[in-house]
Amino acid sequence: MRLSPAVRLSEYFLPTLRETPSEAEIVSHRLMLRAGMIRQESAGIYSWLPLGFRVLKKIEQIVREEMDRIGYHEVLMPTIQSADLWRKSGRYDDYGKEMLRIQDRHEREMLFGPTNEEMITDIFAEHAKSYKDVPSMMYHIQWKFRDEVRPRFGVMRGREFFMKDGYSFDLTPEDGRISYNKNFVAYLRLYARMGLQAIPMAADTGPIGGDMSHEFIILAETGESQVWCHKDLLELDLLNADVDHRDAAKMRDVIDEVTSYYAATDEQHDEEKFQAEVPEEKRVSARGIEVGHIFFFGTKYSDPIGAKVQTADGAAVPVHSGSYGVGVSRLAGAIIEASHDDRGIIWPEPVAPFRAGIVNLRQGDDACDAACEDLYAKLQKAGVEVIYDDRSERAGVKFADMDLIGVPWHIVVGPKGVAAGIVELKSRKTGETVELAPDAAVAKLAG
Ligand code: 5CA
Numbered sequence: 001m002r003l004s005p006a007v008r009l010s011e012y013f014l015p016t017l018r019e020t021p022s023e024a025e026i027v028s029h030r031l032m033l034r035a036g037m038i039r040q041e042s043a044g045i046y047s048w049l050p051l052g053f054r055v056l057k058k059i060e061q062i063v064r065e066e067m068d069r070i071g072y073h074e075v076l077m078p079t080i081q082s083a084d085l086w087r088k089s090g091r092y093d094d095y096g097k098e099m100l101r102i103q104d105r106h107e108r109e110m111l112f113g114p115t116n117e118e119m120i121t122d123i124f125a126e127h128a129k130s131y132k133d134v135p136s137m138m139y140h141i142q143w144k145f146r147d148e149v150r151p152r153f154g155v156m157r158g159r160e161f162f163m164k165d166g167y168s169f170d171l172t173p174e175d176g177r178i179s180y181n182k183n184f185v186a187y188l189r190l191y192a193r194m195g196l197q198a199i200p201m202a203a204d205t206g207p208i209g210g211d212m213s214h215e216f217i218i219l220a221e222t223g224e225s226q227v228w229c230h231k232d233l234l235e236l237d238l239l240n241a242d243v244d245h246r247d248a249a250k251m252r253d254v255i256d257e258v259t260s261y262y263a264a265t266d267e268q269h270d271e272e273k274f275q276a277e278v279p280e281e282k283r284v285s286a287r288g289i290e291v292g293h294i295f296f297f298g299t300k301y302s303d304p305i306g307a308k309v310q311t312a313d314g315a316a317v318p319v320h321s322g323s324y325g326v327g328v329s330r331l332a333g334a335i336i337e338a339s340h341d342d343r344g345i346i347w348p349e350p351v352a353p354f355r356a357g358i359v360n361l362r363q364g365d366d367a368c369d370a371a372c373e374d375l376y377a378k379l380q381k382a383g384v385e386v387i388y389d390d391r392s393e394r395a396g397v398k399f400a401d402m403d404l405i406g407v408p409w410h411i412v413v414g415p416k417g418v419a420a421g422i423v424e425l426k427s428r429k430t431g432e433t434v435e436l437a438p439d440a441a442v443a444k445l446a447g
Contacts, residue, residue: 291331
């Protein structure tokens with residue numbers, strides 16, 4: 001999906017707030033509201049405004065690329081599902097009050113999907129017949145609804161939220177394990193690409209079920225889970241865990257290395273083991289945010305739904321499956337928790353809504369306006385996504401807004417600089433500034 005490459009702030013819908021909204025308990029929620037990214041519609045249900053929408057789409061695209069890289073096929077299933085399918089798996093009753101149940105005009109029971117194991121298994125069952133149809137992996141990125149008891153922290157624990165859910169189908173448990181490993185390794189990379197160190201931790205399977213599961217956790221004071229891990233996990237180079245997904249042995253090695261360090265959420269934590277395995281100075285006990293969760297549950301859904309394929313010798317066997325979730329909308333908040341300061345958000349470049357922001361210090365001054373227009377055109381031409389603050393506002397307001405929305409590079413254009421043929425290029429992250437010719441700034445940002 002192509003986002004508009006450039007916007008002028010005077011024409012943009014960016015409702016930033018000076019005051020801290022009182023309803024927001026944690027920093028990411030406060031900053032998302034203050035930066036005009038989201039608006040609450042009901043408890044745990046949000047609209048994504050233009051700036052927030054761009055970030056959401058950037059996160060989504062990274063997830064998509066990493067899924068496609070390991071051989072997934074993208075689909076799109078509906079948000080509304082039939083209750084009958086969920087009766088087959090037994091989860092219609094099990095899900096309890098967290099499921100939003102709906103009746104259509106014919107009094108048929110429907111529901112707003114909290115996840116899609118049943119539906120994708122049913123799709124697979126109808127069309128896949130033979131061992132030649134596996135392995136198969138499909139995912140979609142779609143809105144989910146869970147009527148959480150306590151929606152809170154903005155998009156971090158919403159009721160309606162955006163999730164990537166992937167599903168694998170294999171002939172044997174061993175092959176299923178290989179699919180699980182492909183996902184595991186892809187997850188290490190996808191979070192690293194967003195500037196996050198997400199640590200896989202052995203986890204409970206909850207309502208999804210199965211016998212193997214890992215949560216991907218980023219450490220943050222405001223996280224909802226208590227976690228324990230080995231300090232070295234925080235420094236592992238996860239981005240370069242770039243193994244060929246067809247090389248099962250190499251994938252296994254990467255996973256063995258990462259999982260050789262102690263890491264557990266509170267349901268799985270074993271204090272004695274932690275103390276025995278991890279030297280005191282390496283023990284980390286912290287709060288964490290769950291940004292993904294993967295499960296291997298074998299035939300839990302293929303059995304009741306009848307997803308079978310024929311083996312080479314003609315026997316019909318249920319397929320072995322796993323499901324793999326990424327909290328796409330939660331990530332927008334989680335990234336802010338991991339990357340902000342007292343002035344606002346500091347977006348990691350790959351998920352930034354824009355790469356550059358032009359600050360015109362003297363709007364209406366012919367020379368400044370011309371210099372900014374020229375930069376604006378050249379940045380677009382160079383493929384640099386840019387937001388141009390062309391409002392007639394004081395410099396202080398413009399600086400504050402640019403810091404708040406967290407664009408990685410600010411180009412400050414003022415009358416003195418323009419007269420001398422220079423602009424100031426500032427890094428939002430480090431605060432460092434350099435003065436250089438406008439064309440040099442464009443070249444630097446395009447590089
Ligand atoms: N079917 C499985 C895997 S696809 C599943 O639903 N797993 S899950 O319940 O763990 O959800 C996957 C991810 O969605 C979680 O790791 C979390 O990052 C995100 N998520 C879950 N509930 C919420 C919520 N209420 N608000 C925002 N994100 C959520």
